[in-house]
Amino acid sequence: MRHYEDESKRSRRSIGVDLAVDALEIAPRVDAIFLFSGDGDFRVLVETVQRLGVRVTVVSSTRTTPAMASDELRRQADAFLELATLRKSIERQTRRPG
Template sequence: MTGHTGDRIALFIDGANLYSAARALNVDLDFRKLSDWFGQKGQLVRAYYYTAIVEGEEFSPVRPLVDWLDYNGFTVTTKPAKRFTDAQGHSRTKGNMDIEIAVDMLELAPRLDHIFLFSGDGDFRRLVEAIQAKGVRVTVVSTTRCQPPQIADELRRQADAFIDLSDVMTHFSKPKTAMNQGVARTLDRSDRT
């Protein structure tokens, strides 16, 4: 991994995108271990987590995760997922957090040396380029070790470095649980585009 132990770093986690990559690798994440592991790579200024939440459900399996993250040092940004019917008449849920991630990254960049972006979304290529123009290194965390790969080629090429989740998951993965599988069903409903 690039960087120096004195670097001021921040984590920007696109929840649905990271979940999708971890699911493709058939692992669950331990966010405390993830935060601790990346915190050893420099001075962890902030760890952000972004996700859309389906409103109106009696129980939202993603809510316990969001609450846990919020109480354990993560800055959590949520918004209601939007329901719509597509052209084929199928009910869909959309919860794109790209703008929120972009605004927070641009605002915090002047106080950082290195950003870790947990997403494979190609829409972030231009954002990464803008952050790099401010003198901040950007490492993208996703995976290429599944079909289809969970990272857009243009994002991987733009980043200063790329970490494949499959190479580091032993540091912050955990056994699958029933709660995690409930979160999985909820996150599957959100559109990552």
């Protein structure tokens, strides 16, 4: 979220645009991109970087209600990783008092 300190004190979300620009900038220099999102709005971005020769793996979840990953995005991706299957590998280990 970007904050603008002007007379209207408005805020504007632009992370999706920033992510898309970054992906398009790095696409000529990478073989694969992992997209941690299930937002179907990214389907066109995935298709575009695939045309540039980049393999795209979407990491999201279909186990939530409603599913976080859109069907269109999952179908467009070269691979889909269910986020829940990564839980033990990526979750923070908490120390037990003792």
